[in-house]
Structure formats: C-alpha cells, structure tokens
Amino acid sequence: MNIAQKKIKDGFVGQKMIVLPPNIRRNILNNDLISRFHVVSSGFFPHAAYHDRERKTGCSEYILLYCTAGTGTISIADRTIQLTPNHFVILPKDTPHHYKSSLIDPWTIYWLHFTGVYADYLHQKYAELKQEPVFLAYDTKRIEDFERIFSMIENSFEERNLEIVNIKYLNFVSSLLYAREMDPLTPGEDKISRSVLFMKKNPGALYSVQELAAQQNLSVTHYSRLFRAKTGSSPNQYFMEIKVQSACQYLYFTDKSIKEICRELGFGDPFYFSRAFKKLMGVSPVHYRNQHKMD
CATH class of the missing domain: 2.60.120.280 (Regulatory protein AraC)
Known part of the structure; x- marks a missing residue:
C-alpha cells in the first residue's frame, strides 16, 4: 500500500x-x-x-x-x-x-x-x-x-x-x-508578569520594592513605572491586594484564627492586618468571616 x-x-x-x-x-x-x-x-x-x-x-x-x-x-x-x-x-x-x-x-x-x-x-x-x-x-x-x-x-x-x-x-x-x-500576566511574558507571578505564589513573603526590582534586574524607578503601567497599581499596593485576597480565602474556606492568617501572610501585627483588610474590603476580617462564612 x-x-x-x-x-x-x-x-x-x-x-x-x-x-x-x-x-x-x-x-x-x-x-x-x-x-x-x-x-x-x-x-x-x-x-x-x-x-x-x-x-x-x-x-x-x-x-x-x-x-x-x-x-x-x-x-x-x-x-x-x-x-x-x-x-x-x-x-x-x-x-x-x-x-x-x-x-x-x-x-x-x-x-x-x-x-x-x-x-x-x-x-x-x-x-x-x-x-x-x-x-x-x-x-x-x-x-x-x-x-x-x-x-x-x-x-x-x-x-x-x-x-x-x-x-x-x-x-x-x-x-x-x-x-x-x-490573562495579561501570563508567566514569562515580561519582567513585570514574572514579578506578579512571584507575588501570587508567595503571598506570605515580605519583600521591599527594592528587592522585587532587583529580582528583575531593574532599577526601583524603572520597575515601579513599568509595574504601574501594566497593573494600574504600585508594587506595594498590588502585593497588599494579593495578601488580602489570600486572607479572604483563608477566612472563607478555613477555620484559621486571625493571628494564624496573619502569620501565613507575613503580617507581624494583627491590628495592621485588620486595618489593611478593612481599607480594601470595607469590613474587618471578623465581619467578613461572619458575613460570608460557608454553612
């Protein structure tokens, strides 16, 4: 044949x-x-x-x-x-x-x-x-x-x-x-995408803007400018939003205490965490859990 x-x-x-x-x-x-x-x-x-x-x-x-x-x-x-x-x-x-x-x-x-x-x-x-x-x-x-x-x-x-x-x-x-x-932040697409991916994979990490910029071999000024152009936020603000989003998942799906969630997400001060959470979500972590807790 x-x-x-x-x-x-x-x-x-x-x-x-x-x-x-x-x-x-x-x-x-x-x-x-x-x-x-x-x-x-x-x-x-x-x-x-x-x-x-x-x-x-x-x-x-x-x-x-x-x-x-x-x-x-x-x-x-x-x-x-x-x-x-x-x-x-x-x-x-x-x-x-x-x-x-x-x-x-x-x-x-x-x-x-x-x-x-x-x-x-x-x-x-x-x-x-x-x-x-x-x-x-x-x-x-x-x-x-x-x-x-x-x-x-x-x-x-x-x-x-x-x-x-x-x-x-x-x-x-x-x-x-x-x-x-x-999915504009596809891994490997560019340096800012890689930085965002790092943040998402490490919501409990504590990194300064200087350290995040250094990871991508960029100056702080250049890194911050590129980051805002791509995400609309500063690196610190964006990383905080990721941490709060992770906190929402913990509050919704687990019985971890507020202190335990703070430790998981790198917050040394529960009061600072609560203030940051309320600023972004409009309610305190306790209120959020009571309001959205799974039956």
Whole structure:
C-alpha cells in the first residue's frame, strides 16, 4: 500500500468525534440562545498518522484546529503554514483548503466545526491577531475544559444540555482568541508578569520594592513605572491586594484564627492586618468571616 492509499479522514486509535445529526442542528437554529454560535461537530485525533483532509470547495462552517503534539501542514488560498504543538488555526468558511498530519511526527489535534453570527465575529477577531498559526502557552486546564464539554455532548442531545455545551464552547473559543487579554500576566511574558507571578505564589513573603526590582534586574524607578503601567497599581499596593485576597480565602474556606492568617501572610501585627483588610474590603476580617462564612 502506498502513501496516497493510506490517507484517511478519521478512524484513529483513541479518537473521539461527534457530528450532530440534521434534526438536532435544525433545533439549534430555532434556539435564540445558541443559534448565533453553535458547534456542529467536534473531536480529538491523537497521533493521527496519515490524517489528510481536503475540501476543494471549502466547508460551510469555521474549523478550529488546535495542536498539542506532533506537526502538520495546512494549505489555504495561496499559502501553506505549519501547525506545531501549542498552536491553533481557524480556517475560514467556504474557502478551499487542505490539511494533513506529518508522516514522520503525526499531530495530535483537538478540533471544532462551528457556525453562526458570533462565529463570523470571532473569525474576524482571529484575523486581527495577524499571526497564523497562533501560539498558546500550554495549559492543562484548557484541555480538561475541552474534554469536559465533549463528555457533556456525548451524554445527551437534549436541548438544555446543548445550550450549556454551546455556551461553554463559545467560552472555549473566546479563551483562545482573547488569551492575552484574559490573562495579561501570563508567566514569562515580561519582567513585570514574572514579578506578579512571584507575588501570587508567595503571598506570605515580605519583600521591599527594592528587592522585587532587583529580582528583575531593574532599577526601583524603572520597575515601579513599568509595574504601574501594566497593573494600574504600585508594587506595594498590588502585593497588599494579593495578601488580602489570600486572607479572604483563608477566612472563607478555613477555620484559621486571625493571628494564624496573619502569620501565613507575613503580617507581624494583627491590628495592621485588620486595618489593611478593612481599607480594601470595607469590613474587618471578623465581619467578613461572619458575613460570608460557608454553612
């Protein structure tokens, strides 16, 4: 058997795929909640050797291909691009295209076919990114979200379930397109992002602005200016907000005393902690706990 004969559209070991039947698609079009954005098919192709799909007249839906391993190529219009791990593309509807997995290093892809008025808008936002394919830092939660949504649609085509599924898929696609805006402080993006990540991972630490600036090899003046430009706050104010947010979690989810929480967050003086907490939250830590304590 030659290579050409081995080209396949689907049927990979471990694959998952769902295509909505025509009657279900008609029902969706009559549902005002999800008619403007809905997924008509979705799937997961792991290590998809010989995956090869060509549509000479294109597809009536937009196609999202998100690669997590391996490589492949996509030919569309007059260009060919390579899809590699942690990248995604959205192919325009009604446009001829041809995509295929590498024979040497077959890709693993998550994919969606989606349509609707909002789909048109989202593809426009994709075009505005002016990069193809689009890079995404790997996030296990993103994969878990996709698999959770897929499991929901596997279970039922009931209307209420389809509403939830498509709302979640809209959020999933949006999270790819607005990744930078939704998490502007992505680890490793820049020095201020790294500094903020350090603060979030170490809410109990006690560091001066001088020490935080030194961590990023910046002068205090330059560090403070960049920090305010990115976050809208001074480093001290931002770090305090992180500590108070952590305190809220302790007050809500644990029975730790105020003194214990102070120690966890690096406050030597419970009275100072209470004043700082009330300034940001509008109530004292004790009041906050009484007001929001879990039953």
